[in-house]
Amino acid sequence: MFRTTASPDPTEFAGRRAVVTGGSRGIGAAIVQRLLDGGATVVTSARTRTDVTPEGATFIAGDVSTLAGVRTLAAAALDVLGGVDLVVNNAGAARAHLGGADAIPDEEWIDALDLNYLSVVRLTNALLPALRESGEGAAVVNVSSVAALTPPPALIHYGAAKAALISYGKALASELAPVGIRVSTVTPGNVLTPGADAIRQDFADALGVSLAETTGAIPLGRPGDPRDIAEAVAFLASDRAQWITGTNLIVDGGEHPST
Numbered sequence: 001m002f003r004t005t006a007s008p009d010p011t012e013f014a015g016r017r018a019v020v021t022g023g024s025r026g027i028g029a030a031i032v033q034r035l036l037d038g039g040a041t042v043v044t045s046a047r048t049r050t051d052v053t054p055e056g057a058t059f060i061a062g063d064v065s066t067l068a069g070v071r072t073l074a075a076a077a078l079d080v081l082g083g084v085d086l087v088v089n090n091a092g093a094a095r096a097h098l099g100g101a102d103a104i105p106d107e108e109w110i111d112a113l114d115l116n117y118l119s120v121v122r123l124t125n126a127l128l129p130a131l132r133e134s135g136e137g138a139a140v141v142n143v144s145s146v147a148a149l150t151p152p153p154a155l156i157h158y159g160a161a162k163a164a165l166i167s168y169g170k171a172l173a174s175e176l177a178p179v180g181i182r183v184s185t186v187t188p189g190n191v192l193t194p195g196a197d198a199i200r201q202d203f204a205d206a207l208g209v210s211l212a213e214t215t216g217a218i219p220l221g222r223p224g225d226p227r228d229i230a231e232a233v234a235f236l237a238s239d240r241a242q243w244i245t246g247t248n249l250i251v252d253g254g255e256h257p258s259t
């Protein structure tokens with residue numbers, strides 16, 4: 001069970017203008033709410049709004065898996081916000097393919113890269129002039145996945161796209177450090193969300209186990225809550241992390257087996 005920590009400082013992000021992708025539900029909705037609770041002005045986006053999309057944010061419907069969709073979103077967000085200080089690239093999705101790497105159709109590889117990797121490159125590029133204008137204190141946080149580090153075979157295409165994202169974040173951090181723009185990655189493990197629950201159900205069905213068993217081996221004793229990831233994102237986006245850039249923060253309850 002997620003234990004609610006102290007209330008966020010309601011002024012921490014005061015005056016900060018944030019764009020968060022995939023904020024209609026799941027981890028993205030928790031990130032949007034956490035930034036709003038810290039006083040940020042937030043624009044968020046997804047293809048469809050849901051009843052858990054935070055009310056306090058401006059919602060722009062759109063598809064970030066195409067260059068045109070990303071450009072439309074960037075222009076609309078800048079229109080609403082008049083600039084941008086924080087970008088959280090969270091939208092993403094995995095689709096499991098059993099049967100081996102060569103059973104995954106080419107279009108599926110391209111879709112995985114478009115949504116989970118190129119969407120981030122494209123949106124960050126589109127917002128970079130505004131981030132440069134914002135200057136010192138601006139931050140980009142990208143949401144990867146432990147599938148980048150310990151890729152399940154059925155998610156080889158998704159894992160590769162998320163691994164590219166970690167590499168991209170590291171390189172971009174070095175490039176932007178001289179102008180004071182920080183770039184970080186948050187890498188979640190198993191977090192309970194609508195999208196991830198659907199994938200885990202596929203794995204559970206294929207393995208003949210229950211859905212709960214797919215998250216039964218997490219050292220800290222429970223799967224993640226979207227707020228666990230939102231806290232990590234908020235920290236890295238904030239001035240509390242002003243001397244951190246290029247980092248990849250794994251938030252997985254201890255599940256990822258590495259030092």
Ligand SMILES: NC(=O)c1ccc[n+]([C@@H]2O[C@H](COP(=O)([O-])OP(=O)(O)OC[C@H]3O[C@@H](n4cnc5c(N)ncnc54)[C@H](OP(=O)(O)O)[C@@H]3O)[C@@H](O)[C@H]2O)c1
Pocket residue numbers: 021022023024025026027028045046047048049062063064065090091092093094115143144145146147187188189190191192193194195196
């Ligand atoms: N939950 C986990 O266990 C877990 C673990 C590791 C990494 N992650 C990563 O965490 C991020 C959030 O995942 P989640 O678990 O919260 O998933 P989710 O519940 O499926 O939410 C995904 C969000 O992204 C949006 N999205 C998906 N495709 C999109 C598209 N083409 N254009 C615009 N928006 C799109 C969705 O809205 P629409 O579908 O309406 O567009 C939704 O708002 C993803 O990058 C995921 O890869 C999650």
